[in-house]
Every structure is written in structure tokens, then in C-alpha cells.
Amino acid sequence: MSAPALLRLAPEDDVALALRPLAPGTPLGPEFAGLALREAIPLGHKVALRPIAAGELVRKCGVPIGRATRPIAPGEHVHVHNLRSVVLVNALDHAEE
Amino acid sequence: MRAASGYLRADGRKGIRNRLLVAYLVECAHHVARAIAAPFAERGVELVGFSGCYPNAYAQEVMDAVCTHPNVGGVLLVSLGCEEFDRSRLQRTIAGSGRPVATLVIQREGGTAPTVAAGRAWIEETLPELSRVPRVPVRSADLVIGTKCGGSDGTSVLSANPAIGRASDLLVDAGATVIFEELGELFGCEEHMAARAVRPELARELRAVMAKARRYHATMEHGSFGGGNITGGLTTVEEKSVGAYAKSGTRPIRGLLRPAVRPSAPGLYLMDMVPDGPVRWGYPNINDTTEVVELIACGAHLVLFSTGRGSVVGSAVSPVVKVCANPETYRRMSGDMDVDAGRVLEGRGTLDEVAAEIVAVIERVAAGEPTRSEALGHQEFVLGYKHFEPLGPACLPRPAFGGR
Numbered sequence: 001m002s003a004p005a006l007l008r009l010a011p012e013d014d015v016a017l018a019l020r021p022l023a024p025g026t027p028l029g030p031e032f033a034g035l036a037l038r039e040a041i042p043l044g045h046k047v048a049l050r051p052i053a054a055g056e057l058v059r060k061c062g063v064p065i066g067r068a069t070r071p072i073a074p075g076e077h078v079h080v081h082n083l084r085s086v087v088l089v090n091a092l093d094h095a096e097e
Numbered sequence: 098m099r100a101a102s103g104y105l106r107a108d109g110r111k112g113i114r115n116r117l118l119v120a121y122l123v124e125c126a127h128h129v130a131r132a133i134a135a136p137f138a139e140r141g142v143e144l145v146g147f148s149g150c151y152p153n154a155y156a157q158e159v160m161d162a163v164c165t166h167p168n169v170g171g172v173l174l175v176s177l178g179c180e181e182f183d184r185s186r187l188q189r190t191i192a193g194s195g196r197p198v199a200t201l202v203i204q205r206e207g208g209t210a211p212t213v214a215a216g217r218a219w220i221e222e223t224l225p226e227l228s229r230v231p232r233v234p235v236r237s238a239d240l241v242i243g244t245k246c247g248g249s250d251g252t253s254v255l256s257a258n259p260a261i262g263r264a265s266d267l268l269v270d271a272g273a274t275v276i277f278e279e280l281g282e283l284f285g286c287e288e289h290m291a292a293r294a295v296r297p298e299l300a301r302e303l304r305a306v307m308a309k310a311r312r313y314h315a316t317m318e319h320g321s322f323g324g325g326n327i328t329g330g331l332t333t334v335e336e337k338s339v340g341a342y343a344k345s346g347t348r349p350i351r352g353l354l355r356p357a358v359r360p361s362a363p364g365l366y367l368m369d370m371v372p373d374g375p376v377r378w379g380y381p382n383i384n385d386t387t388e389v390v391e392l393i394a395c396g397a398h399l400v401l402f403s404t405g406r407g408s409v410v411g412s413a414v415s416p417v418v419k420v421c422a423n424p425e426t427y428r429r430m431s432g433d434m435d436v437d438a439g440r441v442l443e444g445r446g447t448l449d450e451v452a453a454e455i456v457a458v459i460e461r462v463a464a465g466e467p468t469r470s471e472a473l474g475h476q477e478f479v480l481g482y483k484h485f486e487p488l489g490p491a492c493l494p495r496p497a498f499g500g501r
Contacts, residue, residue: 003443003444004444007255009254009255017251017254017255017330018251018330019255019442020442020443042251042330043251043252043330043423043425043442044250044251044252044253044255044329044330044405044423045251045330046251046330046332060336060339061254061339063285063335063339064285064335065285065332065333065335065336065339066332066333066335066336078332079327079330079332080327080332083332083333084333085320085332085333085334085335086333086335087284087285087311087320087333087334087335088284088311088314088315088319088320088322088333088334
């Protein structure tokens with residue numbers, strides 16, 4: 001049995017964290033049955049656990065960490081290309097546009 | 098903690114180091130101060146200072162606090178002569194604390210070379226005096242511990258920050274004082290923090306400083322969030338905040354500090370480092386070291402520093418204990434790290450084991466063992482301009498230090 005791949009920090013979370021660098025298709029264990037990684041996920045990065053609509057709040061550790069800027073499919077990398085802060089607009093966010 | 102490792106100061110506080118500081122009072126005196134201190138690097142002499150030429154009450158208070166910090170045994174002030182920093186007040190404050198102090202004014206001494214010679218002679222004379230400071234045992238209850246993160250990434254919330262949070266709980270339970278900070282990394286945690294305040298008036302103060310931080314960062318159009326955080330997997334400042342907040346553990350919040358204000362009783366404190374009033378002089382803190390210096394100005398004997406991306410910084414005055422969240426970073430940079438917290442991600446330990454290790458490291462460092470950054474010669478120090486209003490009466494608990 002290999003080391004765990006993903007960690008969901010709270011039961012209501014929409015994302016899980018990669019506990020090591022993960023390649024697409026890496027087996028994720030029974031807790032994540034039915035989920036397939038669509039792309040590579042670096043260590044500490046987030047992967048979507050359910051379909052998320054554009055504009056929806058995304059939860060990690062049970063709290064909202066931002067709003068989806070486009071639809072996100074399960075198994076997709078969740079990061080600055082599809083998630084935006086609701087607290088503060090960063091100079092870096094502008095740079096993404 | 099072991100035998101008489103501490104240094105007893107006249108105000109009753111105990112130091113875990115016995116540094117002699119060379120302090121420049123304007124950038125124009127920086128090189129001369131560095132040249133004075135350089136030959137004594139191995140003998141506990143460190144360089145601190147303030148670059149600005151114009152006076153600033155906050156900078157003056159931080160210099161007062163740093164130069165009378167329990168880890169400091171004596172201070173040499175180096176002034177150019179025409180800067181506006183109130184060197185007489187600082188000299189009086191240090192002398193009044195029972196520490197040896199002297200001021201060299203470069204324009205009066207006759208320039209660089211004579212000042213460097215006079216400064217080195219004063220240090221040679223003064224170092225033996227420092228070795229006569231009374232030695233006393235140091236217990237957890239004597240310690241003020243700062244917590245801080247720098248170079249956070251997606252692993253910080255999983256390992257180093259919650260481990261520091263558990264260590265913070267252990268330290269508070271042992272009677273220590275713990276300070277967490279960086280309001281710009283606590284967005285979204287406001288109500289949770291307010292619920293942990295020991296008094297309703299303090300809860301109101303906590304909400305008020307967070308609202309101030311939100312306004313300040315909105316005006317700056319930039320949060321405490323950068324490109325390295327993004328590469329490390331953090332997407333938003335509120336996501337970073339969830340991780341940073343974990344460092345504060347679970348104990349009640351006893352008070353609210355601002356830089357250079359000392360906790361009045363043991364327990365857990367939040368340090369407000371966002372300036373009051375309109376936005377002036379730029380970002381609240383331009384880098385991690387400014388916050389480490391502010392924690393030290395609040396009396397921190399030692400700073401726990403969580404890093405995922407891999408910070409190497411240490412500090413003048415107080416040792417910095419580097420707790421590494423990311424196992425890949427630890428393998429690459431282990432020579433700079435004191436604690437391998439990322440091992441919990443690889444099943445090589447639990448958060449409670451890492452927390453116990455952090456407490457054990459604190460005990461060894463308090464007993465004199467150098468941290469990695471100390472051994473490598475790190476002595477970062479940065480101090481800029483800020484404006485603060487006095488703290489409201491609800492912020493601090495009634496004093497308990499020195500017996501009730």
C-alpha cells in the first residue's frame with residue numbers, strides 16, 4: 001500500500017490537498033472512490049472533489065477560500081486560473097487577467 | 098529547563114542570550130556601526146539600527162524596546178550627528194535599565210576611522226562587564242515566544258502551522274506568553290478569533306483591528322500574499338489565512354498588543370502590526386524580518402518561524418527556530434531548518450510528536466544551544482516608519498507579572 005495521496009481537511013470541503021506530487025490517474029484510495037485526477041497536482045496543491053459551478057464559494061478546512069471563476073470538474077487542479085479571493089483583490093490577480 | 102542558563106536583568110526579566118548591540122541611528126552611520134561590530138561576530142556582538150533620518154515615535158519605541166530586551170546586555174549607539182533620531186532619550190532609557198551604554202557621534206569623533214577605533218575599544222572594555230550579569234534558571238513561565246510564518250505554501254496548513262499551534266497550547270499551559278501576529282493573514286478568521294477573546298471588550302478590539310487591516314490592504318490593492326505562495330499551491334489570501342491562523346492554537350486570546358508593547362500577564366496575545374490612521378509609508382510590513390523585529394520589541398525571547406517554501410532568515414537579538422512544513426524543502430535545505438514538521442505528510446510522525454519536539458527545541462535553545470540560523474550567522478534586522486495610536490484599555494489584561 002503506497003502512502004496516502006490526498007487529504008480532505010474537513011468533511012464539507014470541496015477540495016482535497018495533494019500529500020505528494022501526483023500524476024494524472026494516480027490511484028487515490030477508497031475515500032476518493034470515483035475521483036480521477038485529470039492533471040498533475042503538485043505537493044500541497046488542491047484538487048476539486050465535486051463539480052463546482054462558476055461563482056460558487058469553494059471550501060477548504062470548512063471555510064470559504066474564494067469563489068470559482070469558471071466551472072470546475074471533479075479531479076481538476078483548483079488554483080489561480082479558476083479560483084479568486086473574495087476578501088482582497090491582489091495585484092497578482094490583476095496580473096492574471 | 099536546566100540550571101542557571103538565563104541572564105537576570107534589573108527589571109526582573111530573564112534573557113536567554115547576552116548580546117551586545119551596536120545600533121546605528123541613521124543609515125549614514127550603518128557602515129561605521131558594521132565595521133565596529135564585525136571583529137566581534139563570534140563574541141555575541143550584533144548590529145541593529147534605524148535607517149531613517151526623520152524622527153518617528155514608533156521607530157523610537159521599537160529601538161527603546163530592542164535595546165532594553167532581556168537578551169541584550171549592553172548597547173553602543175552610533176550616530177552620524179545631524180539625524181533627528183533622539184539619541185539622548187535612547188541612551189537614557191538604556192542607562193536607566195542598568196545596562197552599559199555609550200554613544201559615539203561620528204561628526205564629533207572625527208569621521209569613520211576614529212569612530213571605528215573608539216567603538217571597538219569600548220566593546221573590548223565592555224564585554225567583560227557583560228559576563229558578570231547574574232545567572233538564573235529559566236522556566237517556561239519566564240519566556241515570551243513569538244510565532245510567525247514566511248514563505249508559506251500548501252503544506253503549511255498540514256504540518257508546521259498546526260504543530261506550532263499545538264506547541265503554543267503546551268507553552269501557554271506551562272505558563273509561558275505566546276504572541277501571534279500578521280493581521281493580513283487572518284482574513285476570514287475574525288469571528289473565530291473574537292469568540293476566543295477572554296473579554297467582550299477585547300473581542301470588539303480584535304474585530305476593529307481586523308477591519309482596519311482589511312481597509313489598509315484594500316487601499317494598497319495588495320494583501321500579504323505573493324508569487325511564492327501561489328507556486329506553493331495557495332490561491333487566495335483567505336486560504337493562506339486558514340493555515341496561518343492554525344499557528345495560534347486553541348487557547349483563549351488574553352490580549353491585543355502593538356509593536357513595542359509588552360504583554361502584561363502570561364497567556365496568548367495577538368500583535369496588531371497594521372498602522373493606525375490613513376495609509377502612509379507603504380505596506381504594513383515590507384518583509385518577514387520587520388515582523389520578527391516587532392515580535393522581539395514586544396519582548397519575544399525566541400521566534401517560531403514556519404516555512405514551506407524555505408526561508409533562511411534568522412534575527413538579531415532573539416533566536417529564530419525554523420519549523421519546515423514541506424518535506425521536499427526540508428530535504429533540499431535541512432541545514433537551515435530546526436524542525437522537520439513535513440514528516441507528518443510522509444507518515445514519519447504525528448502533529449503531537451512535532452509539537453513536543455518544538456517545545457524540546459525551545460528548551461535547548463533557551464539553555465543556550467544555537468538555532469540553525471544563529472549558527473549560520475543570520476542577524477537580520479529591519480525597522481521602518483509607522484504610526485500607531487495608544488492601545489485602548491480593553492486590550493491588555495491587568496498585570497500579573499512580579500507577583501499579585
